[in-house]
Amino acid sequence: RAFFGDPLMVWFFPDPAVRPHACAAMFGLFAERYLADGRVDVAARSEPVGVAMWRWPGPPAAAPDGPEELPSIGGLLTGFLGAARAREVGDAMSVLDALRPPAPHAYLHLLGVDPDVGRQGVGGELLERGLAAARDAGLVACLDTMNPANVPFYEAHGMSVRHEVRLGSDGPTSWAMATG
Secondary structure (H helix, E strand, O other), rough: OOOOOHHHHHHHHHOOHHHHHHHHHHHHHHHHHHHHHHEEEEEEEOOOOEEEEEEEOOOOOOOOOOOOOOOHHHHHHHHHHHHHHHHHHHHHHHHHHOOOOOOOOOEEEEEOOHHHHOOOOHHHHHHHHHHHHHHHHOOEEEEOOOOOOOHHHHHHOOOOOEEEOOOOOOEEEEEEOOOO
């Protein structure tokens, strides 16, 4: 629900009936990845209300024995979007890697808060946990946001816009932000 109106998710999944399910499937895969190879912070009240997922530098976790688990992010996007559109989206998104600070760095892949608890400090709490961990590790923290409403939020937490780029010919604008 936190990403239902997000410009990137609307661009990826324009059908509002499909979007929540596609986001849940995609973000579930990201959660598995970052629980193994990154950092996941959860904010809870009586139940989870927010999550931040970070890509952390270092070698990836060892692959489990046996066959590769499916689906992959690319496979999932292809299933939802079709092969041609998934390639188009992938190509448009590929410009973002070159805009990030040199490695090593901590990359905030997503920060989502249940809309029912928005504007109660949950997002700031989650962001600050990751930023503090990055500082303690001597890392620059960075992110890409496609939601213009998020830019002032991240700036209030010490991040600044480093680059602004339009994704593809019909995609949203992305703001590449970083600390330091």
